[in-house]
Each structure stands twice: as structure tokens, then as C-alpha cells.
Amino acid sequence: MAEAPGGAPLAIICGGGSFPGAVADAVAARGRRPVMFGIKGWADPAVIGRFVHHWISLGQAGRFFRLAKAENCREVVFIGTVLRPPLTALRLDWHTIKLMPRVIRFFRGGDDTLLSGVAGVAESGGLRVVGVKDVAPELFVPKGVLGRRQPSPRDYGDIDRGLKLIATLGPFDVGQAAVVAAGHVIAVEAAEGTDYMLARIAELRGLGRVTAPAGVGVLVKAPKHGQDRRFDLPSIGPRTIELVSAAGLAGLAVTAGSTMIAEAEATIAAADREKIFMVGVREGDLGANTQ
């Protein structure tokens, strides 16, 4: 079979959510054939069903390598949500068992260790791991304000504090997000994830535990310092806007070029409707933003 103009078919290992479909559409639009490998229990059949696809289980590296080879894939990208499974929940095949000492090391480390480890396994199977940004750059938040609402100077102060906090937490391999309101850090994300953290802010407000008035405060999301940016990228979408609004915040700031945006038009429309600002920032040039 002749190669497509965009190169050999691309293996896409798919976790949950809508991003796997968006990445596959972007890849196909460039004339390259996407081959979906849906992770059982995480990938959404409705999302991957629109493309050539196979189902795999986490831990079945051997089956994945055989299928990817049969499909003539030379590169692989990981996309979508995969919460860390308990080690005992994995169904292990022979290829994986040979890799067990390495796998156990991943599971003992934090997310970064796990993810870098997965890349190592893929590469040991002869596939090159590429980043989502290499194959679908249009799915990332650009620098600057998206939508109509502009952040205030106070908002930029909160953004700056949130970015510094997340950078400080880097060595602990924890959290990619925080909420800062009028200079106070009111939430730090760890295992709960961004949506859960935002729901907490709404609840704490109801209990009188967040005293910044409604319309003050910013969700700041940024990849962890030192994070392997081929995986586990922070992302936002229409649901994020709903939760930011319910939490009574002024808006959200994400690192430009490293945060994905799902359904960009719908997300921006939701932000405008809820009067939420949304800004792509680069760490290091916040001074310039506040001019």
C-alpha cells in the first residue's frame, strides 16, 4: 500500500474525552492516515469509531506493537485522559511482563516518571513517540486574549502568582493548576483534577470559606516545570468555562502553546456568554502582559 502524502500512518493511542477525535481530524486534514488505538475503559467508542481503530488494554504493549506494525505505523502519539490505574488492575501480556521491572518503576514514580516510562517502552518497540503539538498545533491555545473579556491588572497579578506557585511545585510532580483570588491562593490541584478543584471553589464560596467577591479570582493552568510535554497536556473546553463561571472567578489563564483547547469556537462563545476572560500567557513575559 502506498504511503499517504503526509507520511506513514500515525498511531494514536487514545484515552478518554474528545481530544483523540480532534487530533485525528487534524492529522487527516493534513493528508495523513490516523490509526486509533482506543484504551479499553477510557477511550470513547463514539469518538474513535469514526476512524480506523483497534482496542487495546493498558499493559498490553505486545498487542499494540503487532497491530501498529501491521498498520505500517512508524510514529505514535498519546492523547486523552488516562487516570493512573492501580497496578493490580492491569491485564499483562508476555511483552509487558518482560518489561515489568521498568513498569514497576513507572508506577512508583509520579506522573512524569510514568509518562516518560511509557515513552521509553514505545520506543523500545521500534516506534517513535511524537507530541500532539507536532501533529496538531492548531489545537493549542495561542498567546493573548481569546474572546471579548479582557483581564484587569489585578487579574494579571493573580495569574503571575499562580504561575509562580505551579513552577515552585514542579519538583514535587504535583498539580498543573491553582486558583488565586486577589493575591490569595485558594486552591491547589493535586490528584483531584481541575474540574473537581473548581467545583470545590463553588462549594467553599457557598460555605463562606472564600471571601473574595464573585468575579474576583483566576484559574491558572500550566504544565508542571520539567514535564515531558509529549503527554498529559493541560486542556480546557466548554466544561472548564462552566465550572470557572460557577466558581465565581473572573477568568482563566493557561500557558500558550502547551495547553490544548477542545471545541475552540464553543469554548470562546461560552466564555463570552459568561463574561469570563481567557488568556494564553507565557511564563516569563507577564511583565509585558500587564503593560
Add this chain to the structure above:
Amino acid sequence: MAEAPGGAPLAIICGGGSFPGAVADAVAARGRRPVMFGIKGWADPAVIGRFVHHWISLGQAGRFFRLAKAENCREVVFIGTVLRPPLTALRLDWHTIKLMPRVIRFFRGGDDTLLSGVAGVAESGGLRVVGVKDVAPELFVPKGVLGRRQPSPRDYGDIDRGLKLIATLGPFDVGQAAVVAAGHVIAVEAAEGTDYMLARIAELRGLGRVTAPAGVGVLVKAPKHGQDRRFDLPSIGPRTIELVSAAGLAGLAVTAGSTMIAEAEATIAAADREKIFMVGVREGDLGANTQ
């Protein structure tokens, strides 16, 4: 009236919870007369009603100074829970209005700023602010293991990581607690408080979002780096043990000499019953603990 053997009567400004009563008992046991100033809306009438007491509102510094002077108090201690109120909720008297520029500064700062500011106001009124530890040292967790359960070497590793995380967060004036399980930071406390954070761990476990097995993981509580230790001390009690157990953790570590323990006997009995370890550690000599 002659002074009691322990010196002039001690003014105790009382927030919520049982600690104001425990402090007053400890002070009285030393032969000094406690005079309770219950903060309306926070102090528990059943707790302060056992002692000579007055009711004050936050923001009514003038009334407090008049009453404290009439009671011959020369020193004041603050104890109990007072969540930060919204500035508009305060009933302000003239003495406070004169101090407004300062008060507004407290409310703009983080907790540390607020608390150091309150001390400054008390001292401007002619009272010396003393620490709970100066008047009731027996209410603090000592160094070493309390109860029967011993932490494992892995638990000490988690404790070490938690203490380092909290120290790192010091400059952000956030959080006095974190949960670490097998090296992973799974929760960081900010505005929600320790109890709420522990309830989250139990919930995340139910959702499969905490993959460390039950019985792995440690609650670590420590005063923020640079915190004014006269106020806002971390504390534990029987309820903490219940929540640590419900969160499926192995135990809890608190900084010795700076964490208060409510109802010590009941707390230790609860820990033994739930097979939860409880250890007082000093930052800096964890190496010695793991020997």
C-alpha cells in the same frame, strides 16, 4: 484585688472549637485567672460559659480593650478557629475605624499578614500578646510516636516529602497540610482546611482517583514557614483520626511543639482503635526518625 499566684489575669480571645476551654483549664491549673472574650459567631457558649467571660465582635477592638483593662489583664492570648470574615461583615467601632488603614492592609494580605496585624493592634492597646505555648505547653504534640502504631520507613519517606512540600509553599502563604501516599502528593490544603481535604481523599478513593492501596499514605501538618506561631496553630483531635481513617491513610505526622492536640487521651485512643499512627516530628531531623 490581689493578683493570683500565676500573675495578672490572662485575657483569652476565643474563636470556635474546644481549645479555648482547654487553654483556660491549663491556665487555671497554674493558679492564674482566665478571662474569656468569646468572639460572637465563633466561640461556643458551652465552652466559654464555664469561666468568667465577655462577648465581643470582631472589629470591636475598643470594647475589648476597655473590658480587658477593667479585668486587670496585661496579657492576651488568641485561641480557636476564626475563619477570615468578609470585610463588609464587620461591625466597626471608633477605635477600629481609626485603625482602618491597618485593618485593610491585613485583609489584603494572606493569613500571616492578617494575624501579625491583629497582634500589632492588641499591642497598640497596651496588652502584650503571648502564645498559647507560653501559657499551656501541655496542649502541644511532643516529639515521637503517640499511641501504639509505629510508622514504617515508607511512611517516614512520605512524611519527609510532605514537610518539604509545605516548606516550599511557605512564600505563598498557603496551606499547612498535605497528603502524600507512597511518594505521590495527592492533596494540598489551601482555603478548604484539613478536614475538607481529608474528606476529599475518601471521595477520590471511592472514584478510583487515589490508587495507593488502603493503609498507605500520610497526612502531614506543619505550620507554614515563617508563620507567626502565636496564632493559627495547626491542631488535631479525635475528628482528625476519624477522617484520616476514612481517607484510608496509614497515619498522620505533625510538627512537634507547634501542633495542638485536642482531647489528647481520646485522640490517642481513637488512633489505636483505628490502627492509625500519630507522630510528632521536627523538620530537619527526619533522618534520625528513619534510623
